Amino acid sequence: xxxxxxxxxxxxxxxxxxxxxxxxxxxxxxxxxxxxxxxxxxxxxxxxxxxxxxxxxxxxxxxxxxxxxxxxxxxxxxxxxxxxxxxxxxxxxxxxxxxxxxxxxxxxxxxxxxxxxxxxxxxxxxxxxxxxxxxxxxxxxxxxxxxxxxxxxxxxxxxxxxxxxxxxxxxxxxxx
Numbered sequence: 001x002x003x004x005x006x007x008x009x010x011x012x013x014x015x016x017x018x019x020x021x022x023x024x025x026x027x028x029x030x031x032x033x034x035x036x037x038x039x040x041x042x043x044x045x046x047x048x049x050x051x052x053x054x055x056x057x058x059x060x061x062x063x064x065x066x067x068x069x070x071x072x073x074x075x076x077x078x079x080x081x082x083x084x085x086x087x088x089x090x091x092x093x094x095x096x097x098x099x100x101x102x103x104x105x106x107x108x109x110x111x112x113x114x115x116x117x118x119x120x121x122x123x124x125x126x127x128x129x130x131x132x133x134x135x136x137x138x139x140x141x142x143x144x145x146x147x148x149x150x151x152x153x154x155x156x157x158x159x160x161x162x163x164x165x166x167x168x169x170x171x172x173x174x175x176x
Contacts (some may be wrong), residue, residue, distance in 0.1 A: 001067075002059045021068050022058055028074040036077030036084075037144030041163075043049050043085065043092040047108055050078040054112050079112050083120045084139045088157040090127045095163055104164075130155075 001020025004013045031039050031049060038049045055073045060067045082105070085093055091104045110125020112118070122131030138149040147162040 001056055001065075001172050002051075004065075006059075006063065017065055019112065020056070021071065024053065025068050025071045028071055030052065031157065032078060033143035034077075036079075036081030037141060039080065041144055041146075042084065042095055046078065046082060047092075047105075050075065050082070050112070052106075053078065055089075058115060076116055076118065079109065079116060079118060079121050081105040081141060081144070081146075082109060083124050083134055084136070084141060085146055086124050086154070086163055087161075088150065088155050088159050090116075091125055093161045095161070099108040107114070123153075 001017050001024065002019060004010075004016030004018075007013055033039065038046045040046065040049065046124075053071070057067055057072060057075055066072070082092065087093060087107065089104070105124055105129070107125060109121050113121025113123075113125055113131065119132035120134040123133055124131070131154045138147075138151055140147050145164045147164065149160045149162070150160075152160040
């Protein structure tokens with residue numbers, strides 16, 4: 001995709017973009033569940049995988065070659081999933097072998113929020129200084145088996161994350 005975008009003067013550039021988009025979409029269909037979770041089923045790896053797909057989105061957008069709408073929707077779902085499981089202190093939960101050590105999302109979700117025009121991701125990334133409070137409190141992410149229950153989005157909110165889904169792909173603990 002990137003080479004086809006960067007060098008449109010080459011005869012095969014359109015087919016390179018098409019093949020790159022096809023491969024990205026094939027990977028998305030394998031790696032990302034309908035609720036937006038990566039098949040790793042761990043927040044740390046979710047961040048990495050989402051950022052790789054986001055890079056392709058940004059390159060295509062920079063050169064005026066939009067990605068397949070299904071691929072773009074999948075990228076958005078990945079960041080929505082991260083927003084959904086955020087703790088009241090704006091950190092991501094430590095689940096499986098890619099524990100966050102209670103790391104806050106910060107710019108790693110704020111910047112994608114700005115790129116994708118996601119006010120909820122911006123809210124999480126800026127710790128509520130900008131953006132919009134997510135439109136839900138508790139949520140059932142049934143495909144991944146993550147269930148986040150919260151009394152609200154304020155720092156003193158009660159919060160519980162229940163992981164009860166399938167066994168993740170590579171980076172998980174048998175902690176279900």
